[in-house]
Amino acid sequence: MVKLQGKIALITGSARGLGYTMASEMVKEGATVFINDVDEQSVHEAVEQLREIGGKVDGFVADVTNKQQVLNMMGYIVDRVGRLDILVNNAGGALRTPKKLEDISEEHWDLVLDVNLKGTFLASQAAVPHMRASGGGSIINISSIGGRTASIVTGVSYAAAKAGVVGFTRRLAKEVGPDGIRVNAIAPGLVLSGDRLKETWDTMPDWEQTEVLDAIPLRRLGTNNEQAKVITFLASEESGYMTGAVLDVNGGRFMG
Ligand SMILES: NC(=O)c1ccc[n+]([C@@H]2O[C@H](COP(=O)([O-])OP(=O)(O)OC[C@H]3O[C@@H](n4cnc5c(N)ncnc54)[C@H](O)[C@@H]3O)[C@@H](O)[C@H]2O)c1
Structure with a gap:
């Protein structure tokens, strides 16, 4: 029994890394997956690789910090397949910015906050009307242990952005729960x-x-797979009564 048969998913920042593993896990579970990233070549390669394993996959190049590009991406998906059931706001990371407070420029700060947090906002804002129209959906945001506790692996901009993702998740869960959107x-x-x-x-x-x-x-x-399995669970009806939850997938290093 596959868990996501017939579902339509968009995963941002999914040409590589965790996002790519989530995409490959979701296609195995029967979903049609839209790959997004900023670079055309890597989106093309990811789509081709996933098609080789039999996945129903398409791709769209867009910068999640750009509202118009995000709206164009959502328009493309809805034109192609009529709706969106699952959105994973995965694009993010420390994006090669420095860790130490005195080394973080205003540009570094804006980049980290924009991709991790504003991108999550823009993609969710673009997705919700379509999910509402089709009776519900599942949005899954990627925070980090760095946003849950004071981790020294990353700096304050990443900590602030990923803690912001937690607040965003809970507040949006309240707002769109009555529409069947988790x-x-x-x-x-x-x-x-x-x-x-x-x-x-x-x-x-x-x-x-x-x-x-x-x-x-x-x-x-x-492993990537251990994260992707939890994402698939949150995307599926197995977690149908869960909303506003933040799952710490960290081997027990931080227990929320
Ligand atoms: N790897 C970890 O240890 C770890 C831990 C906690 C959280 N995370 C989070 O998991 C997510 C994925 O991380 P990863 O390790 O796979 O990183 P990664 O760098 O391998 O993948 C991130 C992807 O996002 C894309 N991206 C960057 N800016 C973008 C933009 N503006 N629009 C669209 N796509 C964009 C990148 O091109 C890249 O393909 C991130 O949100 C990251 O913060 C990762």
Whole structure:
């Protein structure tokens, strides 16, 4: 039994990393998935790879911080398939900005807040009327352990943006619950989601790796797949009575 048969999903920032794994998990569960990212080549490659495993997939290049581009993307999806059931606001990250307060420029701050938080707002605002019109939907936002507790892995701009995602999730859940739209979030711990994070981890001295792992009761980092499975659960009817929840998927490092 697949969990998302016939569902239409949009995952932002999904050409690589966690978003790509979520997309591949959702196509296996029977969903039609729209891939979004900022770079045409990577969107094209992701769509092709997912089609090779038999997925019903399409792609749209858009910057989630640009309202018009987000509206165009939503228009494209609705023109093609008539509705949207699942939105995952995944585009984000620290986006190669510095960690230390004195090194964070106004531009760094704006970039991190814009992609992680404003992008979540713009995509949700564009999706809700379509979900309302079709009787409901599921919005899943990606916070982080960095937005749940004071983690030293990332800086204050990322912490503020990802804590903002938690507030946004709960407030929107109240507003759109009566329309049958559920809004939940996950807050992942450190996941080596792609080459850049893998390289950072591999070049860390042993003592530092041990320090990170000792803080995690399960004594290991999580995998992309373990995050994607929780997303699929939140997208599916298995979580039909959950809204406004933030699931900490972090091996126990922070217990909310
Ligand atoms: N990897 C981790 O350890 C971890 C932990 C907690 C939370 N997260 C969150 O999970 C999400 C995915 O992270 P990841 O590790 O896969 O990162 P990633 O960098 O591999 O993927 C993020 C994707 O978002 C895209 N993107 C960036 N700006 C965009 C924009 N303006 N519009 C559309 N797409 C844009 C990027 O091109 C990239 O493909 C992020 O929100 C991140 O903050 C990751």
